[in-house]
Amino acid sequence: MQIRAAVLEGFGQPLVVQDVELRGPQxxxxxxxxxxxxxxxxDMYTASGVDPSGYAPTVLGHEGxxxxxxxxxxxxxxxxxxxxxxxxxxxxxxxxxxxxxxxNICLAIREQQGxxxxxxxxxxxxxxxxxxxxxxxxxxxxxxxGTSTFAEATVMPEIAxxxxxxxxxxxxxxxxxxxxxxxxxxxxxxxxVEPGSFCVVFGAxxxxxxxxxxxxxxGAERIVCVxxxxxxxxxxxxxxxxxxxxGGQHAVDQILEMTDGFGADYTFEATGxxxxxxxxxxxxxxxxxxxxxxxxxxKGETLDIIPRYLITGRRVAGSSFGGVKGxxxxxxxxxxxxxxxxxxxxxxxHRITLDEVNKGFELMHAADGIRSVIEF
Ligand SMILES: NC(=O)c1ccc[n+]([C@@H]2O[C@H](COP(=O)([O-])OP(=O)(O)OC[C@H]3O[C@@H](n4cnc5c(N)ncnc54)[C@H](O)[C@@H]3O)[C@@H](O)[C@H]2O)c1
Ligand SMILES: [Zn+2]
Ligand SMILES: [Zn+2]
Numbered sequence: 001m002q003i004r005a006a007v008l009e010g011f012g013q014p015l016v017v018q019d020v021e022l023r024g025p026q027x028x029x030x031x032x033x034x035x036x037x038x039x040x041x042x043d044m045y046t047a048s049g050v051d052p053s054g055y056a057p058t059v060l061g062h063e064g065x066x067x068x069x070x071x072x073x074x075x076x077x078x079x080x081x082x083x084x085x086x087x088x089x090x091x092x093x094x095x096x097x098x099x100x101x102x103x104n105i106c107l108a109i110r111e112q113q114g115x116x117x118x119x120x121x122x123x124x125x126x127x128x129x130x131x132x133x134x135x136x137x138x139x140x141x142x143x144x145x146g147t148s149t150f151a152e153a154t155v156m157p158e159i160a161x162x163x164x165x166x167x168x169x170x171x172x173x174x175x176x177x178x179x180x181x182x183x184x185x186x187x188x189x190x191x192x193v194e195p196g197s198f199c200v201v202f203g204a205x206x207x208x209x210x211x212x213x214x215x216x217x218x219g220a221e222r223i224v225c226v227x228x229x230x231x232x233x234x235x236x237x238x239x240x241x242x243x244x245x246x247g248g249q250h251a252v253d254q255i256l257e258m259t260d261g262f263g264a265d266y267t268f269e270a271t272g273x274x275x276x277x278x279x280x281x282x283x284x285x286x287x288x289x290x291x292x293x294x295x296x297x298x299k300g301e302t303l304d305i306i307p308r309y310l311i312t313g314r315r316v317a318g319s320s321f322g323g324v325k326g327x328x329x330x331x332x333x334x335x336x337x338x339x340x341x342x343x344x345x346x347x348x349x350h351r352i353t354l355d356e357v358n359k360g361f362e363l364m365h366a367a368d369g370i371r372s373v374i375e376f
Contacts (some may be wrong), residue, residue: 002128005059005076005151006357007141011049014044015060015150020141021070023087023124025072025155032084036171037149038063039360040178040206041350042296045146047361051301055116059125061374062088064149065164065174079326083166085177085334087326088113088145090160103134104189104325109146109157113230116142124155147177150157150357152376162330165338171351171373172337172344175206176330178321179371180347182294183270184333185322187218191266191292195219200255202247202280203270204232206280206347207294209239210322211268213342219267224258226251229367235376238346247276255283263314267291277303292318347371 003022006015025031040063046054064086069079078084092098109119117123125141125148148154165174183206187193198213201208202229214238215223224243225236233244245254255315256263263285269277272295281303284291293316305316323328336346349369352360360372362365 001153003152003190004354005125005148006061006354008047008058008060010056011054011134011211013319014077014171015047017355017367019065019128020059020361021126022153024274026074026120027072028075028158029072029118029155030068030075030078030158030161031070031153032064032066032086032161033069033153034035034064034149034376035064036174036376037061037374038174038178038355039374041364041366042145042178043150044364045281050299053114054143057139058116058144059148059151060082060144061150062086062145062147063177063178064147065170070154078158078163081296082163083170083331084161085164085166085173086147086149086154086156087160087162087177087330088147089321089324090146090157090325091158091325091327093327098325102307103197104323105320106159108159113146116144116154118146120145120158123218124294126318143236148312150354150374152354159319159327162327165335168334168338171348171375172371173334175344175347175371176333179206180344181324181333182319183212183216184214184342185205185324185329186268186292186294186319187211187214188351189323190319191268191290193218196221197265198222198259199266199268200224200226200264200280200283201236201241201268201270202226202276203295204229204236205270207345208268208270209235209370211270211294212236215266217336224255224264235346235370238343252279252282253263259285263289264288265289269295271295272297274301274303277306281305281309281316284314289314291316292319293317294322328356346372351375
């Protein structure tokens with residue numbers, strides 16, 4: 001079939017929205033008609049060429065939600081008409097990691113996904129045939145993050161789709177595909193915040209605000225959100241922050257002051273800045289403070305930690321997709337949204353069309369709003 005999709009033709013160039021060919025689902029695969037898709041930093045990061053593992057041409061996008069239109073042979077967990085959220089972090093339920101409750105990092109399709117291919121090592125996307133597509137007609141186009149959701153439709157492995165409650169509007173559900181679940185999960189799964197605790201969240205973007213909401217759902221007593229932007233700190237209050245603070249070099253001292261010199265039970269880093277990661281470690285409480293790092297640092301950057309901070313009982317954990325096992329837990333998070341526990345509307349700052357995808361990048365670059373959502 002022919003679909004419209006936003007193709008990364010070359011690094012550092014605007015995406016080119018064009019018609020491409022999408023082949024139907026093979027064994028274990030599912031064709032999804034996309035309804036909405038968030039525009040995330042990771043898409044922009046790859047488009048810029050800074051990501052060392054990036055490739056082109058590829059159809060970007062990974063925060064998708066849509067409706068199943070067809071299923072390939074052997075697909076048993078999904079049927080035509082199901083509402084789904086796309087998962088860049090799949091859950092096969094069979095690999096050694098999926099069978100453990102200690103991690104959500106599924107091993108089943110990592111290698112091919114990392115290279116932009118579906119699990120069988122090929123793509124379903126290609127340029128239109130030569131009469132229409134010029135000399136490059138028929139050239140394969142790779143699948144970004146196994147998702148490629150800046151497109152009217154996508155073909156994905158069954159294990160990378162979460163079936164969600166059809167009552168959830170898909171323009172909200174799509175945010176559970178990445179940043180929101182990452183933040184919620186960092187607090188709920190990775191840190192397992194205890195009721196009555198003191199939490200600090202560095203960064204009030206999608207991920208940090210999700211962590212604020214997660215800490216609130218876990219029953220934290222104090223949630224301090226630290227950011228450089230007063231507008232974003234205002235949003236943090238809406239998600240449950242009890243205190244807000246402008247970040248900078250005094251942030252750690254200020255947190256120590258608020259905690260009788262001890263530090264916070266739980267800290268979260270959601271900025272991607274290694275200096276802030278260090279602050280998050282140093283703001284964690286002696287004895288048992290747990291620092292959860294979610295930010296993605298620049299290539300080659302390292303996190304400096306004075307070992308004494310660890311010996312005296314602080315711990316550091318990293319969190320990919322908030323430790324969320326996507327097929328099991330994304331539907332549960334969406335249900336909590338439907339139950340009124342999570343205010344998703346507050347995150348959607350702009351609604352755009354697929355043709356305006358580059359505008360989504362510009363808005364993000366200008367830190368204008370939290371999320372632009374593409375509606376198909
Ligand atoms: N671990 C994962 O699975 C995962 C998933 C999605 C995103 N991420 C990463 O999480 C990070 C956050 O993502 P996002 O979408 O929320 O980004 P974002 O850019 O929207 O938010 C980052 C926030 O950090 C704030 N900030 C910058 N410097 C600061 C400082 N010194 N002190 C306090 N706050 C400061 C910024 O003002 C901004 O509001 C990024 O690094 C992103 O790549 C990780
Ligand atoms: Zn993302
Ligand atoms: Zn697995």
